[in-house]
Amino acid sequence: MNQLKRKITDMKNTVIEFTDFSFTYRTQQEPTLRGINLSIRQGEKVLIVGPSGCGKSTLAHCINGLVPFYYPGESKGSLRIAGQTPGERSIAALSQAVGTVLQDPDGQFVGLTVGEDIAFVLENGAVSPAEMNERVTAAADAVGIGELLLASPQELSGGQKQKTMLAGVLAGNVDILLFDEPLASLDPYTGTKTIELIHRLQQETGKTVIIIEHRLEEVLHRAVDRIIVMNDGAIVADLPPAELLSSRLLGEAGLREPLYLTALRYAGVTVTPEMRPEHLELLQMEGTAGPLQRWMDGRGKQQESAAAEPLLELKEISFGYDEKAEVLHRLSLTVNRGEMLAIAGRNGAGKSTVSKLICGFYKPASGSIWLNGRDISRDSIRERAERIGFVMQNPNHMISKTLLYDEVAFGLKLRGVPEERIRERVYNVLKICGLHEFREWPVSVLSYGQKKRVTIASILVLEPEIIILDEPTAGQDYRHYNEMMEFLQGLGSRGITVIMITHDMHLMLEYAQRTVVLADGKKLADDRPERILTDRSIVEKANLRETSLYTLALKAGLRKPEELVRTFIAYDRGVRRG
Amino acid sequence: MRARMLTFTRQDSPVHSLSGAAKLICFIVWSLSAMITYDTRCLIVMLLVSLAVFRISKVKFADYAFVLYFILIFFLLNHLAIFLFSPLEGTQVYGTRHDLFHLGGRYTVTAEQVFYQFNIALKYAVVIPMALLFLLATDPSEFAASLNRIGVNYKIAYSVSLALRYIPDIQRDYENISFSAQARGIDLSRREKLSQRLKNIVSILLPLILSSIERIEKISTAMELRGFGSGRKRTWYTGRPFSLSDYIAMGLLLSLAAATLIVTFYDGSRFYSIF
Structure with a gap:
């Protein structure tokens, strides 16, 4: 009887309900979503994960009304949101119930000041100026940017921009908050803070929160009620985090589980829901320290890299875009032949500027290269x-030809290389980049990751000694990340030196032989990545995060905790390559 | 070098602190009266006023220098064209003829023509600084609000303001794209032949257009999701009610315009003659 009662209240409080729901975009033959059954109750916090192209963004679009109003198509089954059928309403009507925070806050600032941007939804609802002022101030205070109302977007850090977006949604008094990859453009530290903020708001207001994100470990920094795994347009798992993380479902869907859990599995520990695997702080460590230590000791010591031969040297470089603000201050930096180097640091630390100076786009005020x-x-x-x-970073900023072959051949044509030589070199590069089968294709039909590879191919064909990549894996899921990085590593073994500008910690840890951390235009650290990501003072100053492998090693009380990180990376790479 | 042209910079001056709608109304009244009158006395007074206002506004020369040069070129072309197509326009307008010297064919320089073109030059000199000032000293979103206030549909008003607002972003995109293009060997400098250079510029334009479309797509979905375009009316967060200084500015402008019209039409003709 009691159970039945609960079931009825549950049904009453269901705010989102997909029943046998399928959706096909007008421009596509195959359905992008198929047979979705999903209900989300009032006040729940749900995480939706899945590889690129699995349909998770489409699912989000169904909830906020972009499907079918902005992206038309045909749907089957039923969908109810806050008691209404979205297909019969409009995006604007839905925006009264669902507030969406999109990825990349840079591209969606509508207002010229923070206050104005927060007010946008109220302006459109024709709220009176007096009430609007009150609600904007309240929303800004709720996310902690009350003093920034007059600031312009250029003056904000990535985290503050994200907060502005969030406040803009809160000002609308919606019941459902939908986050579409909220961490995509944030550094690890800011990402963590965002997750904490979302959690606190949810606790305080009792709103329903839906987060779509593939950076699972970072979202799990704060508890979620359920994780929904999507693959190939369907829901393959809908479980509480502890149960999901104890299963193999994530791996099967091509997703990455938190690194500390992978380490436990490698050490032969069976992960069970009772161990509380959803958060490292909650994790029950009984009987895990022994296997971890044995596994680590058994793998032997990792060798140091070979002697270094300097290839590129920056000596005492200073630079500023205008006289007032110096971006780099007497920076010295050496890049060795054949190495993979990561340059890290928080936004505005001068990472991109360094690459632009190396390429000669700007001239340093003093110093030499x-x-x-x-x-x-x-x-x-x-x-x-x-x-x-x-x-x-953005391949669309580089691609200037419509056909793939022409795009890759472009640089050689401009250099006056004879046609036969061009053909040979282009085909060679396309093979290396895994693009040979597409050589006759137009660039526009390729996926984002493939386009990225086209841009790399168009540079490689010029046979440089050094290749600099700005955020090579941004916006790519685990599988594509893996492919891209293995490919870049392959370049390294061909003697090409690779410099990556990134704040992706996995990338740094797993692929860079060395990481240079910049802070305030100066070099803060220059060391092996596992040493950097286990050094709390550097991690803090560079807006990074301590790797969970190290936290695990400390928690287990291992001897030489940093060693676990290195052992894991080496072993994991072996496993991934099969 | 950061290219920044015709973009709004926040500054503390009496001109900047006027509300957007007041500035727009002043600007329209100003331009209309400058267009109507050919009265040299009025134009000279207006020119002095505009220079004074420019001085008060604290706008830096570097912010608009490039555009000013650009306009100057067109200004000269325009004057050349007037003379080429209608060398005796001044004589017709003023009804007298004082030849200064003969150039050949139907081209004779008359004192009337010189005076007529001098008046046109004055009109330019009166309107252009104000137009530049209006762009440089008006917050784009306030501009949108003010367009809406004088009766323009808010969707149109908003698209104008967004276009203004995205100028710096698109400039930054252009800079990045052209850098990477140069690195691949696309020469945009004068060393390349003109035909090749044009081709090279086209290959930069494609990525620029594509990335701008990407931008537009992103911003328009974001705006729709926040309820833009749903109602017939909307309110404005930055739309300030008129303050005392707004009324004073508009009052001054309207009386100046009235005075101009009275002086101009007092003797029954738009044209003031010294002959």
């Missing part, structure tokens, strides 16, 4: 490009 023992400070952009290739 040396390549192969020769001062290249006076070389033009084009002369440097013969030796140093630069791949921008």
Whole structure:
């Protein structure tokens, strides 16, 4: 009887309900969502994960009304949101119930000040100026940016931008908060803070929170009620975190579980829900320290890398975009031949500026840049490009031809290389990049990750000694991340030096041989990544996060805790390559 | 070098602190009266006023120098064209003829023509600084609010303001794209032949257009999700009610315009003649 009662109240409080729901975009043949059954109750906090193309974004679009109003298509089954059928309403009507925080806050600032941006939803609802002021102030205070109402977006840090977006949604008094990859453009530390903020707001207001994200470990920094795993347009798991993490479902869907759990499994520990695997702080460690220590000792010591031969040297570089603010201050930096180097640091620390100076896009105010023992400070952009290739973060900023072959051949054509030689070199590069089968295709039909590889190919074909990549894996899921990085590592073994600008900690830890951390235009650290990510003072200053492997090692009381990180990385790479 | 042209910078000046709607109304009244009158006396007074206002506004020359040069070129072309197509326009307008010297064919320089073109130059000099000032000293979103206030549909008003607002972003995109293009060997400098250079510029434009479309797509979904375009009316967070200084500014402008019209039409013709 009691149970029946509970079931009825549950049904009453269901705010989102998909029943046998399928959806096909008008431009596509195959359904993107199929047979979705999902109900989310008032006040729940739900995480939706899945690889790229699994349909998780489409699911989000169904909830906020972009499907079918902005992206038309055909749906089957039923969907009810806050007691209404969205297909019969409008995006605007739905925005009264569902507030969406999209990824990349940079591209969606509508207002010229923080206050104005927060007010946007109220302006559109024709709320009176007096009430609007009150609600904007309240929303800004709730996320802790009350003093920034007059600031312009350029003055904000990534975290503050994210908070503005969140306040903009809160101002609308919606019941459901939907976060579409909220961590995508944030550094690890800011990401953690965002997760904490979302959690606190949910606790205080009792709103329903839905987070779509593939950075599972970071979202789990604060408890969620359920995790929904999607793959290939369908829901493959709908479980509480402890149960999901004890199963193998994540791996089967091509997702990455938290690293500390993988380490436990490698050490032969069976993960069970009773161990509280959903958070490292809650994790029951009984009987795990022994296997971990034995596993680590059994793998032997990892060798140090070979002797270094300097290839590129920055000597005492200073630079500022205008006279008032110096971005880099007497920075010295050495890149060795054939190594993979990561440059990290919080937003605005000067990471991208360093790469632009190396390529000659800007000239340093003082200091010099040396390549192969020769001062290249006076070389033009084009002369440097013969030796140093630069791949921008957004592939759409680089692609200027409609056909893949033409795009990759472009640089060689401009250099007047004869046609047969071009063909040979382009085909060679396309093979290396795994793009050979697409050589006759237009670029526009390729996926984001493939486009990224096209841009890398178009640089590689020029046979540079050094290739600099700005956030090479941004916006890619685990499988694509893996492919991309294994590919870049392959370049390393061909003798090409790779410099990556990134704040992706996994990337640093797993692939970089060395990490240089910049802070306030100076070099803060220059060391092996596992040492950097286990050093609390550096981690803090660079907005990084201590790797959970190290926290696990400390918690288990292992001898030489840093060693666990290195052992894990080496072993894990072996496993992933099969 | 950070290219920043015609973008709004926040500054503390009497001009900046006027509300957007007041500035727009002043600007329209100003331009209309400058367009109507050919009265040299009025134009000279207006020119002095505009220079004074410019002085008060504290706008830096570097912020608009490039655009000013650009306008100057068109200004000269325009004057050349007037003379080429209608060398005796001044004589017709003023009804007298004082030849200064003969150039050949139908081209004779008359004192009337010189005076006529001098008046046109004055009109430019009166309107252009105000137009620049309006752009430089008006917050784009306030501009949108003010357009809406004088009766323009808010969707149109907003698209104007967004366009203004995204100028710096698109400039930054252009800079990045052209850097990476140069690194691949695309030469945009004068060393390249003109035909090749044009081709090279086209190959930069494609990524620029694509990334701008990406931007537009992103912002328009974000706006829709926040309820933009749902109602017939909307309110404005930045739309300030008129303050005393707004009324004073508009009052001054309207009386100036009235005075101009009275002086201009007092003798029954738009054209003030010294002949």
